[in-house]
Amino acid sequence: AMEVIWWGRERRKLSSRELFVLTYGALVAQLCKDYEKDEDVNTFLDRMGYGIGVRLIDDFLARSAVKKCRSYSETADMIAQVAFKMYLGVTPSVSCSNTAGNEFSLILDKNPLVDFVEELPAERASLCYCNLLCGVIRGALEMVHLAAEVTFLQDRLKGDAVTEIGITFLRKAEDRKHKRNK
């Protein structure tokens, strides 16, 4: 019976994928009508994403039953290989971009949110179409007591070669104090 429940859930997820993608597109298009400046739309998308992230984290922890991550690197892997897979059905590749070990880059090969968007309209050249995702990641991390900055470093929709999300884990105030005292 358990298998039937989860199988049914999977089926439902697959058939509502397009509705989700279209809904997201409608949301972005509406925001573009409401706000003249790309920066404002980007900020709003990030804020909405944050609101989703602080709630989604509980669903994620419940459904993935993962153990606590012991490093930033494990956390970045978790986001890319478990969370992205669970909610978007894709697995971005992860790499650490600095020696301090707190900056990571997620490269999205496929991104279902932009399935139907060929390119940004000419008057929206600075729009971060998927900025909601940055807010989601930021909000979710905050709920597990990890402060992070999350932005799009590259975007195929803007003509870049790849789509890249940068996650920078910010050192907690206690950590910094501790290191200084050493």
Place this chain on the structure above:
Amino acid sequence: MAVCIAVIAKENYPLYIRSVPTENELKFHYTVHTSLDVVDEKISAMGKALVDQRELYLGLLYPTEDYKMFRKLHNSYTDIMCNPFYNPGDRIHSRAFDSMVNSMMMQVC
């Protein structure tokens, strides 16, 4: 292979029209326009008979081309519709749509 491909809005103006470059391209445009009458006839006939209303492919004007071409065209059209930045009624400007149409047009040297 097609010599002319057109997507017509329900208000009877072209959203997209492409034809093989020839001397008398206007002839294609007239043909498209006339075929709209045939489309109207078929649609009103469908209303009376108990035909499956979901059958989008109304049939061929002349029994030459294949259904697959229509399917490809229609699938690309629905992809355009799904673009959140496309407003229904706009002319269609899409590289993906262009290349799909290119693949279906007759090659003229």
